Amino acid sequence: MAIEKLKKIWLDGELVDWESANIHVLSHSLHYGLGAFEGIRAYQRTNGSTTVFRLPEHMQRLMDTCKLIAMKPEFTKEQLCRASTELLRANDLTEGYLRPIVFVGDGTMGVYAPENRIRTAIIAWKWGAYLGTTALEQGVRTKISAWVRHHPSIAFAKGKIMGQYTNSVLAKREAKTAGYDEAIMLDTHGHVCEGSGENLFIVKNGKLITPPLSSSILGGITRESVLQLARELGIPVAEELLTRDQLYLADEAFFTGTAVELTPIREVDDRAIGEGKPGPITLRLQQRYFDVVKGNDESHPDWLTLV
Numbered sequence: 309m310a311i312e313k314l315k316k317i318w319l320d321g322e323l324v325d326w327e328s329a330n331i332h333v334l335s336h337s338l339h340y341g342l343g344a345f346e347g348i349r350a351y352q353r354t355n356g357s358t359t360v361f362r363l364p365e366h367m368q369r370l371m372d373t374c375k376l377i378a379m380k381p382e383f384t385k386e387q388l389c390r391a392s393t394e395l396l397r398a399n400d401l402t403e404g405y406l407r408p409i410v411f412v413g414d415g416t417m418g419v420y421a422p423e424n425r426i427r428t429a430i431i432a433w434k435w436g437a438y439l440g441t442t443a444l445e446q447g448v449r450t451k452i453s454a455w456v457r458h459h460p461s462i463a464f465a466k467g468k469i470m471g472q473y474t475n476s477v478l479a480k481r482e483a484k485t486a487g488y489d490e491a492i493m494l495d496t497h498g499h500v501c502e503g504s505g506e507n508l509f510i511v512k513n514g515k516l517i518t519p520p521l522s523s524s525i526l527g528g529i530t531r532e533s534v535l536q537l538a539r540e541l542g543i544p545v546a547e548e549l550l551t552r553d554q555l556y557l558a559d560e561a562f563f564t565g566t567a568v569e570l571t572p573i574r575e576v577d578d579r580a581i582g583e584g585k586p587g588p589i590t591l592r593l594q595q596r597y598f599d600v601v602k603g604n605d606e607s608h609p610d611w612l613t614l615v
Protein backbone atom coordinates (compact mmCIF):
# COMPACT_ATOMS: atom_id res chain seq x y z
CA MET A 309 0.00 0.00 0.00
CA ALA A 310 1.32 3.44 -0.93
CA ILE A 311 2.41 5.55 2.00
CA GLU A 312 0.46 8.63 2.91
CA LYS A 313 2.09 11.91 1.97
CA LEU A 314 3.05 14.02 5.00
CA LYS A 315 4.28 17.59 5.32
CA LYS A 316 8.05 17.60 5.67
CA ILE A 317 11.19 15.61 4.88
CA TRP A 318 14.56 16.34 6.45
CA LEU A 319 17.15 16.77 3.70
CA ASP A 320 20.78 17.71 4.28
CA GLY A 321 20.09 19.64 7.45
CA GLU A 322 16.78 21.29 6.55
CA LEU A 323 13.11 20.49 6.77
CA VAL A 324 11.81 20.76 3.23
CA ASP A 325 8.31 20.31 1.84
CA TRP A 326 7.44 16.69 1.07
CA GLU A 327 7.03 17.49 -2.65
CA SER A 328 10.37 19.31 -2.87
CA ALA A 329 12.56 16.52 -1.50
CA ASN A 330 13.77 15.46 -4.93
CA ILE A 331 17.17 14.20 -6.02
CA HIS A 332 18.79 14.09 -9.45
CA VAL A 333 18.56 10.89 -11.52
CA LEU A 334 22.34 10.99 -11.78
CA SER A 335 22.65 10.40 -8.03
CA HIS A 336 25.42 7.85 -7.76
CA SER A 337 23.64 5.64 -5.23
CA LEU A 338 20.69 5.22 -7.58
CA HIS A 339 23.03 3.60 -10.11
CA TYR A 340 25.40 1.59 -7.93
CA GLY A 341 23.56 1.09 -4.63
CA LEU A 342 26.27 2.43 -2.33
CA GLY A 343 24.50 4.00 0.60
CA ALA A 344 23.33 3.37 4.14
CA PHE A 345 19.85 3.34 5.59
CA GLU A 346 17.98 2.65 8.81
CA GLY A 347 14.48 1.78 9.89
CA ILE A 348 13.24 3.11 13.24
CA ARG A 349 9.86 3.19 14.92
CA ALA A 350 8.23 5.83 17.10
CA TYR A 351 5.26 4.78 19.20
CA GLN A 352 2.62 6.53 21.22
CA ARG A 353 2.77 5.06 24.70
CA THR A 354 -0.15 4.23 26.95
CA ASN A 355 0.55 7.46 28.88
CA GLY A 356 0.09 9.50 25.68
CA SER A 357 3.73 10.43 25.13
CA THR A 358 5.53 9.63 21.88
CA THR A 359 8.92 7.97 22.16
CA VAL A 360 11.37 6.63 19.57
CA PHE A 361 12.61 3.11 20.27
CA ARG A 362 16.40 2.89 20.58
CA LEU A 363 17.06 5.94 18.42
CA PRO A 364 20.79 6.40 19.27
CA GLU A 365 21.44 2.69 18.64
CA HIS A 366 19.87 2.93 15.19
CA MET A 367 21.85 6.07 14.36
CA GLN A 368 25.01 4.36 15.60
CA ARG A 369 24.31 1.47 13.21
CA LEU A 370 23.81 4.01 10.42
CA MET A 371 27.26 5.41 11.25
CA ASP A 372 28.68 1.88 11.38
CA THR A 373 27.21 1.06 7.97
CA CYS A 374 28.81 4.26 6.61
CA LYS A 375 32.12 3.19 8.12
CA LEU A 376 31.88 -0.24 6.47
CA ILE A 377 31.51 1.35 3.05
CA ALA A 378 33.96 4.19 3.79
CA MET A 379 31.38 6.93 3.39
CA LYS A 380 31.61 10.05 5.54
CA PRO A 381 28.24 11.59 6.41
CA GLU A 382 28.02 15.37 6.86
CA PHE A 383 26.08 14.94 10.11
CA THR A 384 26.83 13.37 13.45
CA LYS A 385 24.80 10.72 15.19
CA GLU A 386 23.59 13.33 17.70
CA GLN A 387 22.48 15.72 14.94
CA LEU A 388 20.53 12.92 13.24
CA CYS A 389 18.85 11.95 16.51
CA ARG A 390 17.71 15.56 17.01
CA ALA A 391 16.61 15.81 13.37
CA SER A 392 14.47 12.69 13.80
CA THR A 393 12.45 14.01 16.71
CA GLU A 394 12.18 17.41 14.98
CA LEU A 395 10.82 15.69 11.86
CA LEU A 396 8.20 13.73 13.81
CA ARG A 397 7.03 16.95 15.44
CA ALA A 398 6.98 18.84 12.11
CA ASN A 399 4.71 16.14 10.68
CA ASP A 400 2.50 15.95 13.78
CA LEU A 401 3.28 12.24 13.94
CA THR A 402 2.54 10.61 17.25
CA GLU A 403 3.47 7.21 15.81
CA GLY A 404 5.39 6.24 12.75
CA TYR A 405 8.44 4.91 10.99
CA LEU A 406 11.67 6.82 10.38
CA ARG A 407 13.90 6.10 7.42
CA PRO A 408 17.29 7.85 7.51
CA ILE A 409 19.37 7.41 4.36
CA VAL A 410 22.94 8.46 3.59
CA PHE A 411 23.73 8.31 -0.09
CA VAL A 412 26.13 9.47 -2.78
CA GLY A 413 24.87 12.43 -4.77
CA ASP A 414 25.32 13.32 -8.42
CA GLY A 415 28.45 14.65 -10.11
CA THR A 416 30.91 12.08 -11.37
CA MET A 417 29.59 8.86 -12.88
CA GLY A 418 31.34 5.48 -12.92
CA VAL A 419 31.89 3.43 -9.80
CA TYR A 420 34.71 5.67 -8.53
CA ALA A 421 33.25 9.00 -7.54
CA PRO A 422 35.04 10.14 -4.38
CA GLU A 423 34.18 13.83 -4.92
CA ASN A 424 30.41 13.42 -5.05
CA ARG A 425 28.56 14.93 -2.12
CA ILE A 426 27.42 12.56 0.58
CA ARG A 427 23.80 13.45 1.15
CA THR A 428 21.55 12.67 4.07
CA ALA A 429 17.79 12.51 4.36
CA ILE A 430 15.28 11.36 6.95
CA ILE A 431 11.76 10.48 5.92
CA ALA A 432 8.92 9.72 8.32
CA TRP A 433 5.67 8.00 7.50
CA LYS A 434 2.78 6.19 9.08
CA TRP A 435 3.32 2.45 9.10
CA GLY A 436 1.20 -0.20 10.74
CA ALA A 437 2.07 -3.87 11.18
CA TYR A 438 4.59 -4.72 8.42
CA LEU A 439 3.20 -8.20 7.75
CA GLY A 440 -0.34 -7.29 8.83
CA THR A 441 -2.10 -7.45 12.21
CA THR A 442 -3.21 -11.05 11.60
CA ALA A 443 0.48 -11.93 11.27
CA LEU A 444 1.20 -10.52 14.73
CA GLU A 445 -1.67 -12.50 16.23
CA GLN A 446 -1.61 -15.76 14.30
CA GLY A 447 1.88 -15.99 12.86
CA VAL A 448 3.20 -16.17 9.32
CA ARG A 449 3.82 -18.87 6.73
CA THR A 450 7.39 -18.88 5.52
CA LYS A 451 9.52 -20.50 2.86
CA ILE A 452 13.23 -21.18 2.83
CA SER A 453 14.52 -19.14 -0.05
CA ALA A 454 16.54 -20.36 -3.00
CA TRP A 455 18.44 -17.09 -2.50
CA VAL A 456 21.34 -17.42 -0.10
CA ARG A 457 22.35 -14.74 2.42
CA HIS A 458 25.44 -12.68 1.70
CA HIS A 459 28.79 -14.40 1.93
CA PRO A 460 31.08 -12.40 4.27
CA SER A 461 33.68 -12.03 1.52
CA ILE A 462 31.14 -10.50 -0.83
CA ALA A 463 29.09 -8.15 1.30
CA PHE A 464 28.66 -6.81 4.81
CA ALA A 465 25.82 -8.55 6.59
CA LYS A 466 26.33 -6.16 9.51
CA GLY A 467 25.52 -3.11 7.43
CA LYS A 468 22.21 -1.84 6.14
CA ILE A 469 23.68 -1.11 2.73
CA MET A 470 21.20 -0.11 0.05
CA GLY A 471 22.38 -2.27 -2.85
CA GLN A 472 22.65 -5.38 -0.71
CA TYR A 473 18.89 -5.37 -0.33
CA THR A 474 18.35 -6.70 -3.86
CA ASN A 475 19.07 -10.05 -2.14
CA SER A 476 16.18 -9.45 0.26
CA VAL A 477 13.87 -8.17 -2.47
CA LEU A 478 14.46 -11.29 -4.58
CA ALA A 479 13.89 -13.62 -1.64
CA LYS A 480 10.75 -11.80 -0.55
CA ARG A 481 9.32 -11.77 -4.08
CA GLU A 482 10.02 -15.45 -4.47
CA ALA A 483 8.21 -16.25 -1.21
CA LYS A 484 5.22 -14.02 -2.00
CA THR A 485 4.88 -15.38 -5.54
CA ALA A 486 4.81 -18.89 -4.13
CA GLY A 487 2.01 -17.88 -1.73
CA TYR A 488 3.99 -17.45 1.50
CA ASP A 489 4.25 -14.39 3.73
CA GLU A 490 8.01 -14.20 4.18
CA ALA A 491 11.31 -15.78 3.15
CA ILE A 492 13.95 -17.32 5.39
CA MET A 493 17.48 -17.31 4.06
CA LEU A 494 20.31 -19.74 4.72
CA ASP A 495 23.99 -18.95 4.38
CA THR A 496 26.37 -20.55 1.90
CA HIS A 497 26.96 -23.43 4.37
CA GLY A 498 23.25 -24.10 4.81
CA HIS A 499 22.87 -22.53 8.24
CA VAL A 500 19.71 -20.61 8.95
CA CYS A 501 20.30 -16.85 8.95
CA GLU A 502 17.30 -14.56 8.92
CA GLY A 503 14.29 -13.31 7.00
CA SER A 504 14.41 -10.77 4.19
CA GLY A 505 14.32 -7.95 6.73
CA GLU A 506 14.15 -9.54 10.15
CA ASN A 507 16.08 -11.77 12.55
CA LEU A 508 14.91 -15.23 13.48
CA PHE A 509 14.54 -17.08 16.77
CA ILE A 510 13.43 -20.59 17.64
CA VAL A 511 12.35 -22.11 20.93
CA LYS A 512 13.35 -25.70 21.63
CA ASN A 513 12.67 -27.42 24.95
CA GLY A 514 12.15 -24.08 26.67
CA LYS A 515 15.38 -22.54 25.34
CA LEU A 516 15.43 -19.52 23.05
CA ILE A 517 17.98 -19.86 20.24
CA THR A 518 19.02 -17.40 17.56
CA PRO A 519 21.95 -17.47 15.10
CA PRO A 520 25.10 -15.74 16.42
CA LEU A 521 26.33 -12.35 15.23
CA SER A 522 29.25 -14.10 13.54
CA SER A 523 26.81 -15.60 11.02
CA SER A 524 25.57 -13.65 8.00
CA ILE A 525 22.85 -11.74 9.84
CA LEU A 526 22.20 -8.12 10.56
CA GLY A 527 22.86 -7.28 14.20
CA GLY A 528 19.23 -6.47 14.80
CA ILE A 529 18.43 -3.98 17.52
CA THR A 530 15.12 -5.76 18.17
CA ARG A 531 17.04 -9.06 18.32
CA GLU A 532 19.30 -7.66 21.00
CA SER A 533 16.37 -6.15 22.90
CA VAL A 534 14.42 -9.43 22.83
CA LEU A 535 17.48 -11.37 24.04
CA GLN A 536 17.71 -8.97 26.96
CA LEU A 537 13.98 -9.18 27.73
CA ALA A 538 14.15 -12.98 27.61
CA ARG A 539 17.04 -13.02 30.09
CA GLU A 540 15.06 -10.72 32.38
CA LEU A 541 12.13 -13.15 32.20
CA GLY A 542 14.42 -16.02 33.15
CA ILE A 543 14.15 -17.72 29.75
CA PRO A 544 17.42 -19.51 28.87
CA VAL A 545 18.95 -18.02 25.70
CA ALA A 546 21.66 -19.15 23.31
CA GLU A 547 23.25 -17.71 20.20
CA GLU A 548 24.02 -20.79 18.12
CA LEU A 549 24.20 -21.85 14.50
CA LEU A 550 20.92 -23.41 13.43
CA THR A 551 20.29 -25.92 10.68
CA ARG A 552 17.23 -26.22 8.50
CA ASP A 553 16.09 -29.38 10.30
CA GLN A 554 16.42 -27.69 13.69
CA LEU A 555 14.12 -24.99 12.36
CA TYR A 556 11.55 -27.50 11.08
CA LEU A 557 11.62 -29.30 14.44
CA ALA A 558 11.42 -26.18 16.61
CA ASP A 559 8.65 -25.94 19.21
CA GLU A 560 8.18 -22.26 18.38
CA ALA A 561 9.73 -19.73 16.02
CA PHE A 562 9.42 -16.00 15.45
CA PHE A 563 10.89 -13.04 13.62
CA THR A 564 12.11 -9.83 15.20
CA GLY A 565 12.74 -6.48 13.57
CA THR A 566 11.77 -2.84 13.71
CA ALA A 567 9.26 -3.39 10.91
CA VAL A 568 7.89 -6.83 11.90
CA GLU A 569 8.24 -6.15 15.64
CA LEU A 570 7.86 -9.65 17.08
CA THR A 571 5.96 -11.79 14.59
CA PRO A 572 5.35 -15.50 15.24
CA ILE A 573 6.24 -18.03 12.52
CA ARG A 574 3.58 -20.72 12.27
CA GLU A 575 4.88 -22.62 9.28
CA VAL A 576 8.15 -23.25 7.44
CA ASP A 577 8.07 -24.97 4.04
CA ASP A 578 4.54 -26.27 4.65
CA ARG A 579 5.51 -27.83 7.96
CA ALA A 580 3.73 -26.55 11.06
CA ILE A 581 6.04 -25.13 13.71
CA GLY A 582 5.00 -26.68 17.00
CA GLU A 583 1.23 -26.69 17.00
CA GLY A 584 1.06 -24.35 14.01
CA LYS A 585 0.16 -21.34 16.14
CA PRO A 586 2.13 -18.86 18.27
CA GLY A 587 3.64 -20.68 21.23
CA PRO A 588 3.67 -19.58 24.90
CA ILE A 589 7.24 -18.23 25.01
CA THR A 590 6.71 -16.30 21.77
CA LEU A 591 3.52 -14.74 23.15
CA ARG A 592 5.17 -13.88 26.45
CA LEU A 593 8.05 -12.14 24.71
CA GLN A 594 5.75 -10.39 22.25
CA GLN A 595 3.65 -9.03 25.09
CA ARG A 596 6.71 -7.84 26.98
CA TYR A 597 8.17 -6.24 23.86
CA PHE A 598 4.99 -4.27 23.14
CA ASP A 599 4.70 -3.27 26.82
CA VAL A 600 8.22 -1.86 26.67
CA VAL A 601 8.00 -0.09 23.29
CA LYS A 602 4.51 1.36 23.64
CA GLY A 603 2.74 0.10 26.74
CA ASN A 604 3.24 1.05 30.35
CA ASP A 605 6.41 -0.95 31.09
CA GLU A 606 8.90 1.74 32.12
CA SER A 607 11.74 -0.68 32.93
CA HIS A 608 13.94 0.46 30.02
CA PRO A 609 13.88 4.27 29.96
CA ASP A 610 17.29 4.28 28.24
CA TRP A 611 15.64 2.63 25.18
CA LEU A 612 13.16 5.45 24.69
CA THR A 613 13.76 8.94 23.30
CA LEU A 614 10.97 11.39 24.03
CA VAL A 615 9.68 13.34 21.02
Ligand SMILES: Cc1ncc(COP(=O)(O)O)c(C=O)c1O
Pocket residue numbers: 347468476502503504505506507525526527528529530531564565566567
Ligand atom coordinates in the same frame (compact mmCIF):
# COMPACT_ATOMS: atom_id res chain seq x y z
C1 LIG B 1 18.21 -8.11 6.91
C2 LIG B 1 17.67 -7.63 8.20
N1 LIG B 1 17.76 -8.41 9.28
C3 LIG B 1 17.27 -8.04 10.47
C4 LIG B 1 16.65 -6.82 10.64
C5 LIG B 1 16.12 -6.44 11.98
O1 LIG B 1 16.90 -5.40 12.54
P1 LIG B 1 16.29 -4.39 13.60
O2 LIG B 1 15.74 -5.20 14.69
O3 LIG B 1 17.45 -3.58 14.03
O4 LIG B 1 15.26 -3.61 12.88
C6 LIG B 1 16.53 -5.97 9.54
C7 LIG B 1 15.88 -4.67 9.69
O5 LIG B 1 16.51 -3.68 9.87
C8 LIG B 1 17.06 -6.37 8.30
O6 LIG B 1 16.96 -5.58 7.23
